[in-house]
Amino acid sequence: MILVFGSLNIDLVAQVPVIPGPGRTVLAPSYQTHFGGKGANQAVAAARIAGAGRVRMAGRVGRDGFGDSAIENLRTNGVDTALVVRADEPTGCAFITVDQAGENAITVASGANMAARAADLPAALFRPDTVLVLQMEVPFAEALEAARRTNSASGTVIWNLAPVPEKITRETVTELLAVTDYLLVNEHEAVDAATAIGLAPSDYETASADLAKAGDLTCIVTAGAQGALAVAATGTRLRAPAPRITPVDTTGAGDTFAGAFAAMIHEKVPLQIALQVGCEAAAQKCLKSGAQTGMPMRGAIAALAQTA
Template sequence: MILVFGSLNIDLVAQVPVIPGPGRTVLAPSYQTHFGGKGANQAVAAARIAGPGQVRMAGRVGRDGFGDSAIENLRANGVDAGLVVRADEPTGCAFITVDQAGENAITVASGANLAASAGDLPASLFGADTVLVLQMEVPFAQALDAARRTTAASGTVIWNLAPVPAKMNSEMVTELLAATSYLLVNEHEALDAAAAIGLAASEYEAAAAVLAKAGNLVCIVTAGAQGALAVTADGTCLRAPAPDITPVDTTGAGDTFAGALAAMIHEKVPLQTALEVGCEAAAQKCLKPGAQAGMPLRGAIAALAGTA
């Protein structure tokens, strides 16, 4: 089972000529409403690759219309939403601007996500076949508790260190690494995590190597057009290229990679194949607007041709 413990948001997206800087205002002709939250995004991406009934989502939404819609959307995508709990706070929202090159800037109002609790996860969920997927949009202490319970049950933990907390420190990163099987970061997050525990690295490849060794884990770095790499604790490095595309909207690309990676790890495919599937899925997502709308189904992934 793939268990995603994380955030659920509603995304309000505006296409703009340029992303505004401090003190600047830009006008957009309209906006779109999409489903988001790194947790929900990764759950949907995983379910589209793994298939219905393979993914469960745990988190919190408000007692509002946005919460109703978020739960209905998970179910429509084959995700078991039985562990999504109602909170008194409003459902989380993300305010996203996307420029003409497809790049984005995002502000997240956490809302009910800050009430997410590992106490919502029954002990029966944790076992050797559990693949737990975590991010950094719910309280760290709750995510860490879920990770430790999974590790204690001999399960697998994929932790996407995103977004990087403003006050990330050595203790936080050390605890995270100790409870993680696969650390998933982008280039900047890799350098930030290494710096937080005092490990010198000027390039993300070197940062991945020191993080993998420090945590005795696999560190996977997504690097946009440069593809992805994975470094194991013994220093072995694998790489996968990114397909050559012209992006329409990069929102959710990293989450698509994470969900596809979780599906592949759950299926115990070789790590090289997992990287290739993640890169292809993320690229396909970038061809459509919205965090989830472009997430591909299994049949669209060339690297999985002929698999059920």
């Protein structure tokens, strides 16, 4: 079972002539509503690769229309939502303005995501075949507890260290590394995490090796057009290239990689193939607008032919 414990959001996106500064108001002709939250994004990406009924989403939404929509969207995508709890707080929401040059400004109201609790996860979920997927958009202490319970049951923890808290501490990174089997970061997140524990990496490759050794884990770095790099605690490295594409929208590409990678780890395919599937899924997502709408189905991933 793939268990995603994380955030669920509704994104409200408005195209504006200019992003307003303090005290200014601009008019947008309309707005678009999208489903988001890194947790929900990764759950959808995993379900499209793993298949309906193999992914369970755990988190919280409000008792509001946005919460209804977020749950229904997950169900439509084959994600089990029995562990999505209704909270008194409103459903998480991101307010996004995008100007004519494509620059954006984003305000995220976490809402019910900050009420997510590891106690919502029944003990029966934690088994040796459990693959737990975590991010950084719900309370860290709760995600950490879910990871520890997974460890105790000999399950597998995939932790996407994103977004990196503005003032991430040595203690936070140290605790996270201690319970993680696969650490997923991009180039900048790798350097930030390594720096937080007192290291001085010169680049993301050095940072990933330092993190892998410090946590006795495998560090996966997604590097956009450069593909993905996996570094084991022993220093062994694997690389997967990114397909050459002309991207339309990179929103959700990292979440797509995370979900596809989790699906492959659950299927126990070789790590090299898991990296290739993740890169291909992320690239295909970039060919379409929207975070979840562009996520590919299993049949569209050529690299999966190697697992047949």
